[in-house]
Each structure stands twice: as C-alpha cells, then as structure tokens.
Amino acid sequence: MKNPPSFRNILSSKKQKSRLVKFITYAILTSMAIVMLLPLLWLVNGSFQPSWQINANPVVWIPRAWDAVFAGDTGKELLLWWANDPAGEKQQVIQIGARRYTTTLDPGIVQTLISVPRDQLSDATPTEFDGAPLNVRIWKGPEGETQVVALARDSDNEDNLLVAPVEELVAGLGLYPLDLVNKAQREKADVAGTEMEVRLMDDGTRILAVGPESEMTVVGEPEIADNAELIQTSRLGNKEFIDVGATQLAIYNVLDKPEEYRAIAIATENWQPLLEQSLVADKAFIANVDTLSAKGEPQLFNDLSYLDVRTYTPPDGSAPYEVVVLIPGSTEYLVIPIEYMDQLYAAPISELIEPGSVNLGALTYRVQNDYEKDGVITPSALVGPIQDLSLIVPASSVTNAFDVSPDDMERSTHVKLITTGYKRVLNLKLSGVPFWRFFVNSGYIVFMNMLGHMISCTLVAYGFARFRAPGKNLLFVILLGTLMVPGTIVVLPTYIVFQKMGLLGTMVPLWIRSFFGNAFLIFVLRQFFMSIPYELDEAAILDGASRLQVLLKIIIPLSKPALATLGIFTFWWYWNAFLDPLIYINQQKYFTITLAMNTFSQQYSRSAGYYDRILAGSVLSLLPMVIIFLAAQRYFIEGIQLQGLKR
Secondary structure, X not given: OOOOXXXXXXXXXXXXXXHHHHHHHHHHHHHHHHHHHHHHHHHXXXXXXXXXXXXXXXXXXOOEEEOEEEOOOOOOEEEEEEEEOOOOOEEEEEEEEEEEEEEEEOHHHOOOOEEEEHHHEOOOEEEEEOOEEEEEEEEEEOOEEEEEEEEEEEOOEEEEEEEEEHHHHHHHEEEEEHHHHHHOEEEEEEEOOEEEXXXXXXXXXXXXXXXXXXXXXXXXXXXXHHHOEEEEHHHEEEEXXXXXXXXXXXXXXXXXXXXXXXXXXXXXXXXXXXXXXXXXXXXXXXXXXXHEOOOOOOEEEOOOEEEOEEEEOOOOOOOOEEEEEEEOXXXXXXXXXXXXXXXXXXXXXXXOOOOEEEEEOOEEXXXXXXXXXXXXXXXXXXXXXXXXXXXXXXXXXXXXXXXXXXXXXXXXXXXXOOOHHXXXXXXXXXXXXXXHHHHHHHHHHHHHHXXXXXXXXXXXXXXXXXXOOOOHHHHHHHHHHHHHOOHHHHHHHHHHHHHHOOOOOOOHHHOHHHHHOOHHHHHHHHHHHHOOOHHHXXXXXXXXXXXXXXXXXXXXXXXXXXXXXXXXXXXXXXHOOOHHHHHHOOOHHHOXXXXXXXXXXXXXXXXXXXXXXXXXXXXXXXXXXXXXXXHHXXXXXXXXXXXXOOO
C-alpha cells in the first residue's frame, strides 16, 4: 500500500504546483468578487422582500411572503402564524385578540419576609421561572448577595421594602388573567406574620399579585376569518366574557343585529374611507356653500363611514340632486353625487403612509398613489373623517381558542419574490411628479451629454491625433493638466457663469459643458485614433476625401471600441451624477433619478413601510447602467486595452 503524497511532494511536481496556484488564484478572485458584489446582491434581494422582512431579526435572506387569509369580503388580510396548542401540537392560527396576565403568588407559601432598605436593593429585573416572570432584585445583605422579590412596603418604615427570597417563592408562582385579578374581591390576610392585601378569586383561592404584567396573544383557527365583517365600533353593545377553548373572550351584542346575535371583535383600529382617485377626478366637483342645503344627519355608507349628505342645486337651474361632502371648506366643498358612494371602501391607517396631496381650487385632498387594493395598485383619495372600525366575527364561529406567548409564535411563510415594492415605486409621486418622470429627466441629460461628447471629443481627439501643427503637443499637455484640477475648485466660478446667463433652475447647465469637450475622453480617443494606420487617411485623401470625410468614413467606423468606452463613461458619470443636479435644479419636475431617490430616502427612510419602495427604486436606478455595460462590455474592454497603443 502506497503512502499518501505529502505536501512537499505535491509542490515538487510542476503540474501539481500549477494546479495549486490556479486554485488559490481562483479562490482569492472569487472571494473578492463575492465581497464586492455582496452589497449589490443584498440590495437586489431586499427589493424583492416585504417591508417586515427587510427589518426582520434574525435576518431573512430568502424573500418570503407571509401567508394570510382574507377577513370575509372586507379586503383585509389576517396573517397566519404557527403556534403550539395546549396539547403541544403545532397548528396554523390567526390572532383574534390579546389578554394581559400578571404573576401571582400563593400567600401561604411565603415563610420569610425581611425589611430591607431600598439602597441595599438593585433595580428590578424581570426573570422567568417556569413560564412565570418575577421582578427579581439583588439584595446586598450581611450574608452576601441574595435574589429577592419585593412584595410590599414596610408600614413601620416607609424607606424599607418587605422582600422574600426567590427560592421560597418559585413553587407557588402562577399566571392569572389581569381582568380576573382586577375584578376579584380584595381582603386582608396574614402573610408570614404581616398583614397584606390579597385577592379572593371566584374559585375561592387567595392570591397575591406580585407582577410583572405580561401580554399573551389569543389565537384561533384560520376558518374564523371566513365570516368576518367590518362595522363601526360604536355599534358594539354590552360586553361579557365567556369561556372559549382554553381561554376567555369578550363577546358583544351588535346594534341593528338580532337580539340573540353575539360577536367577537378580533381587531379594532382606525380606518380611513377611500374612493378611487380616478372616480374623484372624474365625478367630484367643487360646490359653493350657497348651492348646498343645510347640514343634516350624517348617513352611513357601506357600514364604513358616516358622511355629510346634502342637496345640491345647480346654478344652471337644472333639477337638484343629493351629493356627499368629501372635503369641507369654508365657502367651497368637494362633493360627489350620492350614487357613486357604493364604491366607498376603507383601509387601516397603518397602510396609508405619507399620502400625497392634490390641489383642487382652494381645496386640498390627500391621495395614496401606491395603495394596493385586491392585489392591484389603485391610487386612492382619502375622503371623510377617520373612522374607528372593528373587525367582528360571530361568536358561534369561534369554538377553539387559546393563549400563546408572542415569543413562541412563528410566522407562516412561503418562498416568493415580492414585486410590490416595484409596483408601488413606479406609482409613487413626489409633490405631484410621477416617479417615471425622473428616469426621463436622467435619460435626457445622459443623451445630451453623450451627444456633446461624441461631437466635441471626437473632433478634438482627431485633431490631436492626425493634424501636424506647431505647439500641438504643448496644447495636449495643457489639456491633460486640466485633469489635475479638483472639480470642487471650479464649482463656484461655473455656478456664477450660469447665474449670469440666467440658466439656474434649468437642465441646461447639466449638459451644455459636454459640447466643449472632456480632457479624459479626448485622451482616450486620441490614443485610439493614433493606433489606426495613417496610411488609411493618406489613401482616402488621395482619392479626394476631405478631412471630415476621413473622420466620418474611416476613423469613426474603426473606432467602435473607443466610442463605446466614451459612451459608457458618459452614461456612468451623468446617470449617477448628484452634485451638479443638486446645485442647479430647484424644481422637482426637473429632478434626476439620483436627486429624486435622495429626496425620497430623506422623507421616508424613517418609515419601515417604505423600505421596499426605497430598495426597489434603487435597483431600478441601477438597471440602465447595468444594461448599458452588459450590452457594450466587449467594446469597452477592447477600448481600454487599446487606448494606450500608438501608431
């Protein structure tokens, strides 16, 4: 049996040594490529994640969609979770409420109470013992440090607390619903020789509430959501508690429902009434207060919102008809005919982040341009006052419910690329300017600069490469010397020049300078032109071609790699330009994509609901640059390789 080759034997073979060098080289290059691409990969990956996942802790790397069920026909989604039921079986659930608990103690188990000065006790730290949290303190006593729990003040010395060792209390701990503890009868009892207030529960047991309070989530089966409906919270009547499964739930009678009907409110929050922006733009109009009847009783529309209904009398003398006041003003109201109110819908305030505004005469109303309704981006106008709505289900539909700690709940998700961020950012508006307009502005500036560089740099580079003139080399050195001048030095003089010309606030300063050449691009083209044999020029001139014809018919067709390099550099510089647009542009309708993304990020980066839009917008702003590079990379690499060659 042969011994395995040693590392020294491997290195002694030229073939093995070559393989080892290649492996190490590729490993280093791959590692460096991964490090350089990691931010870009994270950006692209994050753009396909929902907002909650971008900020998730721990980090979720693979884009996932949160499983959900629709709450009846309300359009609201209820998120699905995985949780262990009281029997320990894992099942899919929805949240249907919350219940607060407090840690309690059996008074009979307390054997030792010690009066301790406050300055000998540390701050309380919640510590869990068999699922029950306790506010544990460290007592620095004569026998060293001891874990204790403060149960009450010392009536004989108000500066002291009565504490008990934690080890004596663990066996008597429990969790009780806070609502049951609060309504329990209070009475005095002897606790380790000290009279203290305890609670007498309905089952006859006495407990001592020691805290801290904790909140448990009440969950139930997803099928509960099938019969959900959205109503005004004011329609909820008397409340009583009933046992449901392993917990208790509050049930209500509902106004305008049969007397025997009982409902469970699984969510209560503020909702905003909405109408499609296209409907408001087409059918709503401004009505003078003199053409409207006096204010009457508000009417309820779609069980969602009470709105002011009035009679409108047209100034042209036509028949009066009923309208609904969407936006009230001092002398003018924004109204819409009542027959269109069957299209009213609502959205939770949490889903309406930083809506834009639309001016209509002297009135202004808000519009959420990227609101998603039934999976479709639907620009929506915010109309009427915010409503306090409750999502209710019949009590009979909830047969099994239980409490679970929020920390023990796990999201129910599936792998999916989420494109919502892209849909929303393309429907986004900044001060009324649609997001796509910024791409058009950047494209226009890039095109004009590319045109300017193609004309000016090509002509100047051809002159330096082909013409024989005294002092040409000195002029070329002076031209290259301008590359040594920091750009920040000429910012102020250039700004003053454009100010004197009255061009501030326009897009002209962002492209006009390219028609006067660029030293770096002239250098690249000159070097490439010099690599083309001069005999081609001489042959064309002998055939009667002019210098301009030589340039257009011979030099330019042979210079595709160099011109591609010029185009890529120009696109890169001006598509990503930020400082110049920031200096010269002061109207958002002229913003470039970089300036728009900066404004967008500053306004909305503090709102987690906009993270998907920010990342999607960033990816879209990079996409044209990536496409241009991939399309012209062969010419670009060839141009870089040949730019230093000379004839």
